[in-house]
Amino acid sequence: MLKWLIRLFLFGLFLAISGVVAVFVLYQQVKPELPDVSELKDIRLETPMRVFSQDGELIxxxxxxxxxxxxxxxxxPMLIDAFLATEDARFYEHPGIDPIGISRAAIVWFTTGEKRQGASTITQQVARNFFLTREKTIIRKIKEIFIALHIESLLTxxxxxxxxxxxxxxxxRSHGVGAAAQVYYGKEVKDLTLAEMAMIAGLPQGPSVLNPISNPKRAAERRAVVLGRMLETGKISRDQYKHAMAEPVAARYHGAEITLSAPYLAEMAHQFALTMFGDEAYTKGLKVYTTVQSDEQQAANAALVDGLLAYDLxxxxxxxxxxxxxxxxxWGQQQIEEHLAQQPSYWPLEPAVVTSVAERSASLIIKGVGEVQLEWDGLKWARRYIADNRQGNALRKxxxxxxxxxxxxxxxxxxxWMLAQVPEINGALVALDPDNGAVTALVGGFNFSLNKFNRVQQAQRQMGSNIKPFIYSAALDNGFTLASMVNDAPxxxxDAGSGSSWKPRNSPNVYDGPIRVREALARSKNVVSIRLLRDTGIPIAMQRLNDLGFDTHDIPATDSLALGSPSATPLQMATGYAAFANGGxxxxxxxxxRIEDSNGMILYEANPEITPVLSEETSFLISQALNSAIWGGTSNGRRWNGTGWRAGRALNRRDIAGKTGTTNDSRDAWFSGFNPNRVATAWVGFDDFGRPLxxxxxxxxxxxxxxxxxxxGGSTALPIWSDYMKVALQDFPEQRRPLPENLTTTTIDTSSGLLSRGKGMTEYFVKGTEPKRYTSPSTQQQFGGVSVTDELF
Known part of the structure; x- marks a missing residue:
């Protein structure tokens, strides 16, 4: 008997030694293929790029x-308990592998020949997820064990x-519990219920087939398994188990938790980061902080959408x-609601179905809202659309x-609620800090999901009268003053080459004879702009446009330049006007x-490019004339309004300036305006260039x-600009712009632009350019160096 015991002991010892040798041999064979798991100490999980506003709202x-x-x-802790109870109950006790589980898996393989994956601890799953594939082979399993043991020796x-x-x-596409909580429930992990935690903990076995969105029934069954394991291991009570089991499966897909809508701007920031970092931008966890403030962006969103819907109405x-x-x-209510659930929403528009109509109201079912009564005040606008310039009779019922x-x-x-429709018209609004060029708000169209074309930076549209301040600025640098008289005459x-005559007209088609430069710009006199261009010279005006950021290579060098025949984007327009707001x-x-990595280290920070292009005096003088475009003035005892008078009424502050712009047949409507803190441009038009407003x-x-x-421009684009500026300027007190050192003031006669001994107005002049003569009944008025009587064209 003793001999057999000794033999049995020796046999066991032999098997143990053989096992150790076998493990050692296997380790030597796979060692060259094992990764360096020490990199887990400094592992950086792949995280997406996120774009934020300047004040930290996710865009x-x-x-x-x-x-x-x-x-x-x-x-x-309960979420962790749910995972441990289901995936690895002895996680805090084993050395990284579960010998019993491994033995069980080996027996299955020996007896059935099936290479079933099983007995993997959480440490082994970490080894597989970071370093191995999911193929079911013995070699892969052996590597997994060795890596797991190594991981346990390095990490807590x-x-x-x-x-x-x-x-x-x-x-x-969710990786990790934090993302899963957001994707399935729109919550942070700390806000999950026990049933929701159990649902997420059950996903590792088959995330594509066991998730509650794709397969609610199987997901509920898997949740029950998790809750059962938690009950067995004493992590939850019987009452908690029953309550969680009774909770309905209410998961639905939640996108990224966007807290500020600025999709056109976000795409610009996305492309910028992609240019800098390539495809790594998608995995490095970059935090891209844009230049917009959330309150201004929200105001811009509302201003453009409201303006386009108002046009449509x-x-x-x-x-x-x-x-x-x-x-x-x-249809029945359930059928209607199921149909509406499949329809898109375009903020602030929601799809609805009319169920019945009364004399002056209608009953609706609105997506996500339910049954609603549409009253007459929300209907009465809806006379029939016939054409862009023709509408039907006013609604009676x-x-x-x-x-x-x-x-x-x-x-x-x-x-x-109000009856509405998706507008066919479109538009853009962009605002800058004029001192450095930082974009403070940007909306590239009515709705990004409908059309991703960013009209702020991609829509090249005719400038119309928005070009005039640039033409006038060149004239002020070449002999004219705000008091110079120019003939407002047809x-x-x-044109001998074409055999036809060119007869540009004012809009409205009214002519006032000799008029001061200030008033001509404020009232947007077309023929005066042409005369100033001719006297200054087209090459000088073209150079001015080029200096301010406009591409002049394809602009015809003709008189039509003065009326805004060139095209520009709203972003270029706002950039040009910024020079008037910031002193040139x-x-x-x-x-x-700026752009930060996942640890908060700054990888990029903006360094604004600023170049002097105008004298401080010229920018000040143009700003004064554009202030008159909003607040008007007096000439010859006659009160006149500038084309931007609606802005003064809306904002009621004296430190704003701006210019309307409307192209031939009203295909484009513009308003560009500013104060020392903000410059903004609003544009409205059809994407079809040939369709008038x-x-x-x-x-x-x-x-x-x-x-x-x-x-x-004054009726269609200006209200959009004003609605945005109400919010953008609310924290900036009204301020008087400092007078440049080389400017002086003197009192002039408003009918002649000459010095006045009596009543008149205070005008600004570059020192040395102020009038030298006083007005008198016998004084012959001069303008542009040519007398009124000699001006024939």
Missing amino acids: SQYGEQRRTPLAVSQMP KDEILSLYLNKIPLGH RHGYRGPADQLWKDGSP ASEAVSPGDQIWVRPQGEQ INHW KKVTPFVVQ GRTAYNPNLGRNQVAGGEF
């Missing part, structure tokens, strides 16, 4: 993987668990987006606009303030405070 996120890295201390248990819970794929209702049923076969079965658009109007220029410096617009007739249903007639 967008770019990258294939959604991940929100968290420390173990930031995770609820909490460090290993943190890597696991932040790395593991959990479906719908004036021009009439084009009818429903769809007709879901005819009379006699109405609701059925003239809507019918049961109509799928329509509505928008909030206070506590009520021009009839014969050209700025280079930028949207990215049209005109509208008075709508008796809308009362007196409505825009009717032609669509111009």
